[in-house]
Amino acid sequence: MAAPGGGADLPLSSHPGASSIEHGVEMMNAQSTLQTMRIVRLDEVGPPENLKLVEQPVPTPGPGEILIRVALAGMIYGDTEARRGTYFKPTPSPFFPGREVAGEIVAVGPDVTGYQTGDRVLALILAYGCWADYVIAPLKETKAHHGGRIPPSDIVKLEPETGFAEALPYLVNFRLAHMLFHGSSKVPQGATVLVHGGAGGMGSMVIQLAVDHGCTVIATCRGAAEADYCRALGAQHVIDTVSEDYVAATLAACPGGVPYSFNGVGGDAINRDFDVLAPFGEIQAYGYVAAKTPFDSFRLGKSISLKTFSADDYLKTPMFPAATAAMHEWFRTRTLRGVDVILPLDQVVEANRLLDAGRVTGKIALEAAMRVG
Missing domain, CATH: 3.90.180.10 (Medium-chain alcohol dehydrogenases, catalytic domain)
Known part of the structure; x- marks a missing residue:
């Protein structure tokens, strides 16, 4: 070549x-x-x-x-x-x-x-x-x-x-989201999930997967346009972090805390998620668009799990062909x-x-x- x-x-x-x-x-x-x-x-x-x-x-x-x-x-x-x-x-x-x-x-x-x-x-x-x-x-x-x-x-x-424009978002964003949601977290049907940055490329795919799975979705975003976008995807609770404190708003929507947080934002949210998780809840930390903030692993009072993300590791597992099969199914059966x-x-x-x-x-x-x- x-x-x-x-x-x-x-x-x-x-x-x-x-x-x-x-x-x-x-x-x-x-x-x-x-x-x-x-x-x-x-x-x-x-x-x-x-x-x-x-x-x-x-x-x-x-x-x-x-x-x-x-x-x-x-x-x-x-x-x-x-x-x-x-x-x-x-x-x-x-x-x-x-x-x-x-x-x-x-x-x-x-x-x-x-x-x-x-x-x-x-x-x-x-x-x-x-x-x-x-x-x-x-x-x-x-x-x-x-x-x-x-x-x-x-x-x-x-x-x-x-079409090309219909399919392209599902090549990377959908399959990565599928591996996180179904492969790694194995979110059960009907669970409540918090999705940070719900209007982004990855966050929007997590919302789609969660809605398709019968989950209650709490999505964070910035501004009215992003809020409308998240609602159009099916998020039942949308938190505009420009005007709302997401911890208080999440706990108001789910008083016992959420079992899953999909966090591609990082920054302060990587540590504040501790306050919105239910006991034994799980953070999927797959991005850091806000900042690469260190996680304080020694906070007391609650047992939680933090999962980090490297695409290279996921591509070597059965989760990748499963995500690919799901992508083809969506091409055939879903509105893209x-x-x-x-x-x-x-x-x-x-x-x-x-x-x-x-x-x-x-x-x-x-x-x-x-x-x-």
Whole structure:
């Protein structure tokens, strides 16, 4: 394959808006002979402005690789952590962000079976480089440019009736939420759960799973728009932390304390959750968008459990195929909650600013509709 390299910087757009994704793919189909593409490159960790849109040759898939023409590239909080250099693993330089994509296979390399050009797919690509017009997806374990090993890409074929924007949030956010909710916590039907950051990409998926499981959901959020969003997902109790103390409001809704807290916020909430949990309650600490606050494990008066999270550990367990099977079931049987915010690829800086500021409701993605000419 042609590895990501330097490339010429391209201007970043300041004009908002996004076209129809499926129409964008049709436009790209007419341009399959393009020799160059756009890709987002990070040369130095730091603020969103460090991200550059560069042009480089479209890569050619090697043995055991496929080439995907990108329709949508998903964004998660971990992407901004890698950009800032505060992720749990060092960010290489240069770095080509993006690990989740929806698009169409346009070329397959030697020794590839089970996939062909024209397949519509979701892909989790831990070799990164998805914030681009095209991306290589290795189907076998590969060696990283900066040492270590990269797991094979996780490819999910889509049925014709399932749109890219509908399906993308379920590739990463849904499956991670499913592994936490059903795999790790094994939440019983009808339980009461507290979901922090209920309007976020992960929090919204936990709410959907909990509602589907017959649970009573208490969701925290910030502001009226997020509150409306959480209610639309089915949360019965919504706490706006801008104007309410979530501990008092949670205990008012569930006087005996909640048995489960799904906490992707961190900050003060990681310790204040102690006060809202029932005896032997459980905190799933899977994020820290507010802050990486140490947990005080020596508070007295109550027995609780704290579970931490590493996706790499979960992917090696039966919880991952179970979550994948559940995702396919939802594709077939549920009304899907698709991508909520779509910005063009050349607005990647603005998209990162929105994530940094916590101003994204639901799932955000970049649209990689190709340019004419």
